[in-house]
Amino acid sequence: MRSDVGQFDFVSPASLDAVLERLAAEPGVHTPLAGGTELMVALNTGRLQQHSLLNLQHLSELRFIRVEAEAIHIGSGTTFTDIRRSEAIAIDLPLLSQAASWTGSVANQNRGTLGGNLCNASPAADSPPALLAYGATVTLVSSHGTRTLPYSDFHLGYKRTALRPDELLHTISVPTGWSGYRQYIRKVGTRNAQAISKVALAAMARVDGDRTSRVIGDIRIGAASLADRPVRCAAAEAAVRGKLVNETTVRAARTALAGEAKPIDDIRSTATYRAHVAANLLEEFLRSLVG
Amino acid sequence: MGYTPQSGTGLLGSSPLRKEGRDKVLGASRYIDDQSLPGMWHGATVRSAIARGRIRSISYDPAVDWAQYAIVTAADIPGENTIVHLTRDHPCLARATVNHPEEPIVLLAHPDKTALLAGVRGVRIDYDPLPGVFTIEESEAAVAANDTERIIWEGSDAGGTANCFKQYCMYSGDAAETEAGLEAAFDTADFIVEGEYATGAQEQLYIENNGVIAECFRKPSGGIESVCVRGSMQCPFYLVHALTLVFDLPEDKCRVIQVETGGAFGGKEDFPSVIGSHAALLAMKCGHPVKMTYDRAEDMAATTKRHPSRTRHRTAVSKEGRLLGGTVDFAIDGGAYATLSPVVLSRGTIHAPGPYKWPHLRVRAKAMATNLPPHGAFRGFGAPQSLFGLERHMDKIARTIGLSPEELRRRNFLGTGDCTATGQPLNEPVDMQHLLTRALHEAGYHEKLARFTVENKTSSIKRGVGFASFMHGTGFTGSGERRLNSLVHLDLLPEGRPQILVSSTEFGQGTNTILCQVAAQTLQLPYDEITIARPDTSVVPNSGPTVASRTAMIVGKLIERASQQMLATLRAHAALPEAHTADDFHAAGLRYLAKHGTLRESVRYEPPTKIYWDDDLYRGDAYPGYAWAVYVAEVAVDMNTYMATCTRFDALQEVGKVMHPVLAKGQIEGGVAQGIGYALYEKCMWKEGRMMNNQMTNYIMPTSADLPPIHVHFEEVPSIHGPGGAKGIGELPMDGPAPAILNAIENATGVAFNTIPLLPEDIFERFTSLGHPHGGSEDLDVTVDRDTRTEAVEVTA
């Protein structure tokens, strides 16, 4: 049953600084709300715990895509539609562009923001595998200053992030320059659209060597729904880095992925299915490297 | 694009614009939640938190100002505490015990809708829990073991036995002769093929939730004068019947008005009796009109679904592929109360033999009680369940004896003049051979069969084709139409235009449109000349419930007869010429009205004299007519993700005269889409009787991106029983998709799956055989939703 909306405070601070001041003045009391595609669902089902909300949706300083020589910087208030529309992202970060197109429906992409999606911190979210594979960094701001950390350090556990109560996710910076890499992303959801992933994998690899000996020079793999948070699959990467693409390598990759994956049974899928299908996707990608 | 002929002739078979369509595309249609009445309050339901137990106490949180609320419990019911369907076992509000999760116990109303959440949370109910049974098997086991602790239903005023609402035993002939024939058939058969098939519950998922607004009027003395309920529903007179008992009022004091209804599919057949009675009780208590509308989560958790089922086949077959005899054991899970289970079971039983000749057949059927919310009507009404079992079994027989699925069916199809398993002679033409030939041709079946066999060897995507042959009976089963005794009126309005008065409702299928077409065609008037009155039981006669694919054929025929009567009246008494224009008609109408004041033609159902049904022996003419069909599915199974997708669907059916090609196509496509969901996506996940995925985000219905092209093909063999030769089509398309798809998946993968819904996890489990105790989607942990729920989730990394 829907919450009584009269019980909630919701204000629009005039600027980002004003938001940060409010967060700093009463840490943990206020919750930022941008596109509303998560928090409004909680409100509608009577389970929104936070009673004081701060509007971010109107803050144009959080909504930008800035293309620089070695990275694309994306403001946390950037919508998935903005990301899909960006030609630079489509060319330089195709996995992110693809992931954005899988996020909810068109209407939700028009509202939902990348920052909101990351801070909601679902282990099943669509963008994180791509951001992990690309080695993104995140910039967090507060009225006390700014800090930048690798995105892989942002998620601390199930729906827990490195954000302090007075901090806001400001920018997601994604390195570009992947032209030498083969890139792969696949989402296995409950259906083709409007789906939450049962498992998803984003992977990219640089293949070195000539036609007779193709060696995986570098590989980067991000996954969703394989653990309590979005994860980079370091063991699987290590198992194949510097290796020839052959049956032995494929097997080693599968084994390593199985070792590091910690999926669970939940309402959408089973742990065994998730682990096995993730390995199938990884194998599909590895085999495509010799194609 | 639709084409509307100017005159009546040729109107049936053309596609005039949907009667209420303009308002719908304008967003101007007023559904129940779009309406309000002066001084209206809002109602909510406090529901059982457990599956089964005794209610120890009900207490009210002192922090809530209860003076502002109207509170209704079972003790407030002025009449009988029952929601009557076929029996009276179903309480309107639980009093001493609860028998399923979400069972209504206390009703609250408040002038301000936003106060309801605090009210519902402020009612505390304590229970002494009792053990429950949650599957057909658990219910059967309790009976077998005489485990009185788990006998959850004892019988009712309308019969039934411990944990069993209803049983049928249907024979293809005299019982003793059939038993002897079966024994001989199994003794001499070249092959005996056995199989077990199961289907899950399915949510109707109309996009408009259940909702009503109720009023209660008092006499000057203070007693209850009458009640009035308007709302989203299929069968206004069902709700009238329910209200007469709950309020102990005569029928004419219980007025029900159907308003624009946003989808139903059977889900608003029996359930409005519950929510309608509840809202009326609150209106009685608070003295204001009360609106009750469920939100999605409540609607999904607390209202009816399609009955889960289990079908066991044992079949004697000759090596030439002739069915020599068969036994079918069909069981459905009825949930906690009988509601409509006996009639759902009946339709499932009668459809279990399919469109085949059975020299000897016995169908044993039963509806078991479980501690789930009562299952109810959903498009197909038992037939999709038993036909799923049969059509999967036919493929199994074919594989066992080394015939193609096509050839096996060809050797056993019913044809014109044959008798069905209930002994009904098929006097109208039936040509399943031709339907099969054409359906396979339209789908490119043989070419694909050959091509996929080659391609699958080297592809990680396995493709396949499969089909199902089936029929669906139009109208109520057996003596049902005779008992309904439906009545329609056709009035001449003061301006000389005809108006149809029926209780048959529009909820998207096209009732308004096709009935107006029938009247216009028969009266030789333009379509726009005909109007249809809103179903208000104080105005319209009881033309029966809008269910069972009966509206076009049964009610349509009554409208046709009423229209003929009106023509005859105006010709005889108002000099209407034989060939007339609309102006001639108006003039004649006005002449008649000037002389007689009013003109109302009333027509009552007259059973065709040739139709006979024996309820005790369960033999005779089960339905006045059947629609016949062959559906072909093409699938792709991705062996990396174990996801099966339907990639093309061809639906060929013989439905008599197609009254409105655009609407008819829409009916078939919509039914096929629901069938695809039934087969591959839609799984109700239960935990101790409670539906856990009661949200649109985790109950997965197909989106526009999930459905394949659906090709609809019709054959038209006019029936004498329907207007202009029409038969029913509403439910038919629900029957075929699931077995056709699973047959195609077997063709693609070589593995037989016999349970739906079939999720990727189930396919994965079979292919990897990891030896889990249950396996596949049985291992889903429904208590954990890592994406959308944050509360009560303890996750260890």
Add this chain to the structure above:
Amino acid sequence: MSLVQLTVNGTRQQVDVPPMKRLLDVLREDLALTGSKEGCGEGECGACAVLLDGVLVNSCLVPALQVNGSRLCTIEGVSTEGRLHPIQQCFLECGGAQCGICTPGMILATQHLLDKYPHPTMEQIQEGLAGNLCRCTGYMRIFEAVQEAAKVA
């Protein structure tokens, strides 16, 4: 309470509502525009879809405060003076509306789709409407209506 000013279907409106009140409820309760429907309340079904500053959104997920100063088009604003918009006409003729409850959102999603892709491919139609659930039609009549509307427009 918050004072929210917005332009709905060309008319300037002002409402004084709780800031977290859903846009859907503002439309239905405060402005008596009941064409937008609630199907799920969680942004899955699209029955409440409207165009907010020309962009398709689910109005059940938009708090009132966020529409202050915005321009809104609801189903009531699609037709002009009782004349059906070509999209509405095509839905009517092709059988794109059955029970009609998803129709308002579906028509606005179609308008948004055709704004982006005047001649959409089948894939673009399927994706563009995937946030609008329809239980009646199986979507085929809707696809036809969208294709016809693209021809007419």
